[in-house]
Amino acid sequence: MKKILCAVVVCAGLGLTGAAHAVDSTGGCGLGSMAWRGQSGIIPQSLAITTNGSFGSNTFGVTFGTSGCDPNGRITGGTGRMMLAFLEDNMEQFAMDAAAGKGETIETLAGIMNIDSATLGKEVQRNFAYIFPNDDVEVADVTLRVMEVAHV
Amino acid sequence: MLNTRYLISFILAVLSLTAQSLAAEIVVHQPDSQPWNNIEWIKLLHYKNDSIGLIQSEKFYISDRGMIDPKAEFEAEQKTFNRKQDQRKCDFPARFKWLKKNHYVDGDLMNCTEYQQFIKDIQPQGITVLFTNSFMQNPASLFGHTLIRIDTARKGTQMLAHGANFGANSGTDSGIPFALKGLFGFYWGGYSLNPYWSIINHYNNIENRDIWEYKLNLTDEEMKTFVDHLYEMKYALVQYYFLNKNCSFMLLELLEAVRPALELTEGYEYWAIPLDTLKTLKEVDGLIGDVHYRPARYTKIMHQIEQMNPKEYKVLRESIKDQENYLENLSDDEKRNVLETLYQYYQYKYVAKEIELKAYRRNSFKILRQRSVLSKQEQDEKNYHEKDPVFAHHSFLFSLGTGINHHQSFESIVIRPAYTDLTDRTWGLLPGASVKVLESRWHYYNQKHRLVLQHFIPIHITSLVPTNRIFHQISYRTEVALRRIYDQNLQKQGYIGSLAFGLGQTFELHPSVWFYGLISAHGNYGGFIPHNQYTGLAPEIGVYNDFGGVRLINALENTFSSRHFGRVLQYKTKFSVDLTDQLSAQIGYTYNRYKYGRNNHEYGVDFKYYF
Numbered sequence: 001m002k003k004i005l006c007a008v009v010v011c012a013g014l015g016l017t018g019a020a021h022a023v024d025s026t027g028g029c030g031l032g033s034m035a036w037r038g039q040s041g042i043i044p045q046s047l048a049i050t051t052n053g054s055f056g057s058n059t060f061g062v063t064f065g066t067s068g069c070d071p072n073g074r075i076t077g078g079t080g081r082m083m084l085a086f087l088e089d090n091m092e093q094f095a096m097d098a099a100a101g102k103g104e105t106i107e108t109l110a111g112i113m114n115i116d117s118a119t120l121g122k123e124v125q126r127n128f129a130y131i132f133p134n135d136d137v138e139v140a141d142v143t144l145r146v147m148e149v150a151h152v
Numbered sequence: 153m154l155n156t157r158y159l160i161s162f163i164l165a166v167l168s169l170t171a172q173s174l175a176a177e178i179v180v181h182q183p184d185s186q187p188w189n190n191i192e193w194i195k196l197l198h199y200k201n202d203s204i205g206l207i208q209s210e211k212f213y214i215s216d217r218g219m220i221d222p223k224a225e226f227e228a229e230q231k232t233f234n235r236k237q238d239q240r241k242c243d244f245p246a247r248f249k250w251l252k253k254n255h256y257v258d259g260d261l262m263n264c265t266e267y268q269q270f271i272k273d274i275q276p277q278g279i280t281v282l283f284t285n286s287f288m289q290n291p292a293s294l295f296g297h298t299l300i301r302i303d304t305a306r307k308g309t310q311m312l313a314h315g316a317n318f319g320a321n322s323g324t325d326s327g328i329p330f331a332l333k334g335l336f337g338f339y340w341g342g343y344s345l346n347p348y349w350s351i352i353n354h355y356n357n358i359e360n361r362d363i364w365e366y367k368l369n370l371t372d373e374e375m376k377t378f379v380d381h382l383y384e385m386k387y388a389l390v391q392y393y394f395l396n397k398n399c400s401f402m403l404l405e406l407l408e409a410v411r412p413a414l415e416l417t418e419g420y421e422y423w424a425i426p427l428d429t430l431k432t433l434k435e436v437d438g439l440i441g442d443v444h445y446r447p448a449r450y451t452k453i454m455h456q457i458e459q460m461n462p463k464e465y466k467v468l469r470e471s472i473k474d475q476e477n478y479l480e481n482l483s484d485d486e487k488r489n490v491l492e493t494l495y496q497y498y499q500y501k502y503v504a505k506e507i508e509l510k511a512y513r514r515n516s517f518k519i520l521r522q523r524s525v526l527s528k529q530e531q532d533e534k535n536y537h538e539k540d541p542v543f544a545h546h547s548f549l550f551s552l553g554t555g556i557n558h559h560q561s562f563e564s565i566v567i568r569p570a571y572t573d574l575t576d577r578t579w580g581l582l583p584g585a586s587v588k589v590l591e592s593r594w595h596y597y598n599q600k601h602r603l604v605l606q607h608f609i610p611i612h613i614t615s616l617v618p619t620n621r622i623f624h625q626i627s628y629r630t631e632v633a634l635r636r637i638y639d640q641n642l643q644k645q646g647y648i649g650s651l652a653f654g655l656g657q658t659f660e661l662h663p664s665v666w667f668y669g670l671i672s673a674h675g676n677y678g679g680f681i682p683h684n685q686y687t688g689l690a691p692e693i694g695v696y697n698d699f700g701g702v703r704l705i706n707a708l709e710n711t712f713s714s715r716h717f718g719r720v721l722q723y724k725t726k727f728s729v730d731l732t733d734q735l736s737a738q739i740g741y742t743y744n745r746y747k748y749g750r751n752n753h754e755y756g757v758d759f760k761y762y763f
Contacts, residue, residue, distance in 0.1 A: 073345040074273040075312055086311075089350050092516070096495050099520045100488075101528035104309055110350075111308015121528065128524035135517035 020037070066114050082112045084143045089141055095132060101125030123149045182344055187256065188226035195412045196247055196381065197225065198388075198405055199516070206405065209389035214240060233257040242267050243387065246380035246409075252654055267383060276379045278303035280317065281403065281440075283364040283430050284355045285541055286582045287448070292588050293361065294571060296426040296541065298400045301365065302379055315351040316343050316382055318399040320392040334394040341392030343385045356448045358503055363446040364541060366430070369438055370410065375409045396422055400429040405694070407433070425547050425570060431737045434542045445538045449500055450623075455536055455620060456493040464490050469621055472497065475515055475521060484526050491523045497622070544580030546734060546762040547571045548590075553738075555756030562754065564593040564606075574614065574705055575728045575738055576760070578698055584616030584658065584666065586625075605647075608634040616668050616696060618660035629654040629670055637678070639717050640749025648678030666696040676718070686715035699731040719747035728760075 075082060087094060090105050097103030101121045110117035124131060127149040131142055173407055183189050185705055197213075198206040205212070205219040213219055215228035233241040233248055234257050241248040241257075242264030252258040280301040286293040304313040320339035322330050355361045370378065385406070390397055401424040404416040419662045434440055449456065457465065464486050471477045473496055479487050495516060502512040551566035568591040572581055593606040610632045617625040631652045638645050641730055654672025661667055672690045694707035713719045721744075728738040736761055744752040 024267060054653065073347070074270070074346050075306075076269070076273045085347075086349065087355060090311075090346070092499055095516070095520050096492065096523070099524035100492070104311060108308040108311045111312065114307060125528065126525060128520070132517070132520060135513040 063075070079113060080147075081145070083109065084140065086112065087143050087146075088139050091142065094142075097121075098124040098131060099128055109146065113147075113150060115152065117151060120150050169253045170535060171513045178215035186223075187254065188222040190254075192412045193226065193247075193250060194222065195409045196250060198409065205385075207388045208386055208391055209242075212384075212389075213519070216242075218522040221222040230256050233259070239264070244384050246377050246384055249377070267343065268692045271379070272382055274302055274379065275305045276302050276303040276375060279368045279370055279375055280312045280313075281366045281368060281430070281433065282351070283366065283426065283541060284359075285363045285364070286585065287359050287361045294429075294582055294585055296427045298403050298429060300382070300403060301351075302382070303367075307500065309738060311349040311352065314345055315348050316345050316385075317351070318343050318402040322402075331394075334392065337393045337397070339392040340389045341397065342389050343382065343402075349606075352446065356446055357499070358447040358502075360450040361540070362448045362451055365444040366542075367441040367443070367448065368407075368432070368433075374410045380408065381406060381409050396420060396424050398424055398426075399426045400426040403463040404429055404432065423569075424721055426546060427541055428547055430542055430587040431546070440542075443540060443542075445536065445540075447536055447538070449496055449503075450599075451536065452612070453493060453496045453622075455534065456489065456496070457611050457620075460489060460493070461486070468493055468497075472622065477518060479522065485529070488523065488526055488529055491519050495519045497522070539580045543733075545572065545577045548763050549576075549760055550763070551738075551758045553756055553758030555740075557595075557754040557756060558750075558752050560600070560665065561598045563594075563598070564758065565594045566758065566760075567592050574616075574696060575703055575726050576762075577701070577703075577730055577736065579700075583698055584614075584618070584696065585612040585613065588612040604636060604645075605634075606636050616658040616665060616666060620660070625658070627656045627658045627670060629656075629667055629672060637717065638752075640746060641716070646678055650676040651673050654690070655694075658696075664699050666698075667694075668696060669693045686713055686718050689716050703728045716748045717746070721745040734762050736762075 009095070075085065077085075086105075086108065088109075093103070094105040097105045103121075106121045106124065107117045110120040113120070119144070126147060127145070130138075131145045131149065185304075187193060197218075199222050200206055203220070203222055205394060208219065210219070213225050213228075214232050215224040217220065218225035218228065229247060229251060232238050233251060237258065241259070242261060245261055245264070245267055247255065248261060252259070280303055282299040282301050284297045284299070286296065299318075300316045301310070302314050302316065306312045318341060320334055320341045322333070322339050325333060350548075352363065354737065355363050358700075390402065392398070401417065401420055404420065404424070406412050408416055414436060416429075419432075420429065429701075457468070460468065463482070467482060467486075467490050469733065471490065477491070477494065482490065498507065498512055498515050498519070501507045502509070507515075537586065546645035547570045549566065549568040551564070551568075553564040553566075555562055555564060568588055570589040571587045572578075572585070573588060574584070574586045578584075582583050587610055588609055591607075591609040592610070593608075595601060595606050596603045603717070612629075612631040612633070614627075614629045616627045619625040624719050627651070631650070633652070634647055636645055637648055651674050654670040655669060656670030658666050658668040670692045672688075674688045676686050676688065678684050688711045690709050690711040692707055692709035694705065697704040703726075705724070707722075707724045709722045709724075711718060711720050713721070723743045724740070725742075726738060726740045727738050730736045740754075740756045740758070742754045744754075746752070
């Protein structure tokens with residue numbers, strides 16, 4: 001595992017609490033707090049179909065089958081792939097923003113989808129129970145349903 | 153006729169201007185006789201004074217001798233980049249563009265697929281320096297951390313920007329081996345790139361550290377060079393040293409590469425504390441533009457709690473206790489406040505591994521359902537009373553003072569390379585945190601004409617974190633020290649080395665009045681004492697007042713010890729006033745009541761200068 005360390009911490013040498021600034025950096029994927037990341041890890045074919053090839057990755061389904069994360073740590077690809085990558089890492093915040101009808105994640109998604117963020121906010125709040133039907137919802141389903149309620 | 157004359161003079165004027173500008177162009181195009189010594193090129197390749205490259209990976213250079221020979225590298229680049237089909241130029245867009253601008257090479261980067269994709273993904277619009285401050289329970293992180301954000305022109309928000317982080321590749325090492333290797337340069341450091349949203353998650357949500365965003369005022373060309381240069385840095389490996397070849401040093405290196413006139417790395421030869429480097433940037437006229445603050449999750453929760461009315465607070469506490477949300481008697485606004493705070497609370501607990509995934513999901517989902525049926529709340533501006541760390545006190549302390557100890561007058565000197573103490577100004581730092589590195593205190597006794605070392609503290613950490621009814625926080629202290637003590641029986645002074653560790657709790661009676669209790673255990677060793685090893689146990693209570701420009705600390709400590717001279721009741725008070733940004737005055741009084749021997753009073757005044 002690759003770790004990142006910084007911060008000038010002499011006391012790290014003494015083994016004090018958390019003094020060593022070591023951090024998991026697997027290229028933007030799997031930071032650990034994401035309790036709602038898709039459990040099965042397989043993106044349904046329907047997502048690829050819905051987005052109509054806008055993933056911008058011709059290796060979709062081969063290397064991209066388990067995650068929207070880019071190995072170079074970059075935001076890349078078309079609308080669907082970007083939405084998925086974004087929601088994978090920001091599901092918690094998006095769930096609250098969707099319930100509240102506003103917030104930074106809604107503004108960001110609206111930017112990715114190229115639609116008005118107030119409209120998106122209204123739609124996701126109105127359709128909250130549809131987008132989040134239960135507490136073990138999969139990120140791929142959330143992505144699809146957000147697209148659906150926003151008519152993208 | 154008149155018109156013709158005007159026309160002729162006009163044409164002549166145009167011709168002469170053109171000639172002048174052509175002449176100017178020709179001067180510019182005159183190749184340097186030694187272009188490899190051009191400061192712009194030298195800084196772009198990070199050659200140091202002795203012409204040896206800071207970057208120690210062969211891939212960063214075209215020539216085999218590139219790392220040690222700027223001339224060979226320049227010639228190799230000129231030759232390679234001029235070959236039409238050679239793709240090596242694609243790896244070094246900043247260098248290529250510089251060489252092209254100065255007419256050393258021809259061609260373009262149009263066929264560089266990977267580089268073009270990089271620019272397309274990043275969509276650069278600006279450069280922002282990120283500073284992440286300390287997180288609770290870890291005052292060591294007070295030194296902070298710096299990263300770079302490439303702002304994006306993408307629609308939406310800057311969550312879609314990218315952050316570049318310089319760190320050491322430490323493999324699976326952790327703890328002491330990791331720290332020692334980091335100190336002594338056993339790791340390779342390099343850059344990694346991530347979407348800004350994952351940087352936010354990492355620092356704000358997982359480590360609970362605030363993020364400060366400092367937009368840099370760069371010209372469009374500088375901004376592009378920065379991005380191109382960052383792209384080149386993917387091949388850059390630097391021998392990583394915790395103290396001076398770290399994230400912050402490298403940030404200064406990058407900025408010097410895009411604006412060679414800056415001399416930022418000067419003075420950071422031995423250590424580069426992130427907060428200090430941030431101040432260096434601030435000192436460059438007009439370099440730092442807009443500043444934006446992103447509170448950590450814990451900051452948000454505590455802020456929301458502070459804003460709550462008693463009814464909301466009570467419901468919040470009971471809901472946490474029973475894991476059941478009691479919203480019946482609340483207004484819609486109150487419900488929103490409680491639910492949004494509760495949601496953040498469960499996320500915090502889940503990240504801290506204090507609740508299971510199942511309970512987390514169940515509780516969160518219930519909150520979301522309840523929140524989603526309430527209407528949207530209009531934008532409420534949240535004032536966090538944030539304090540820009542750029543204006544925190546400087547880290548190096550030099551203090552001069554005078555005092556009386558046991559009827560002997562003395563002058564005192566304190567030297568502390570880093571970083572802060574409870575008596576210092578807390579603006580922009582973590583209140584209640586004290587981190588001292590390599591502090592020494594010297595007294596010159598006037599009657600005896602002797603200069604003595606009173607104490608030397610390699611490392612001292614105190615972390616006072618107020619506990620509350622939602623979060624139970626532990627306060628602690630740890631110290632390694634060498635102190636001069638007086639053995640009353642032997643009538644002799646000497647040094648003891650000591651290791652101490654203490655735990656306790658802090659209570660906030662008022663935002664500027666904290667009450668704390670700590671119990672410390674310490675082990676001591678002193679060569680001059682007959683039975684030279686002893687241990688101690690010391691309960692301490694104290695009141696810490698921080699009124700901004702004025703601070704007052706009162707502490708009472710009783711030490712039980714396995715040796716007679718270790719048994720002592722100590723009362724300490726220290727009162728500090730800030731005189732300027734860099735100067736403060738401190739009055740102190742210490743009373744030691746020994747179990748055996750004479751009691752001792754010490755009074756002192758210190759003038760503390762931070763730079």
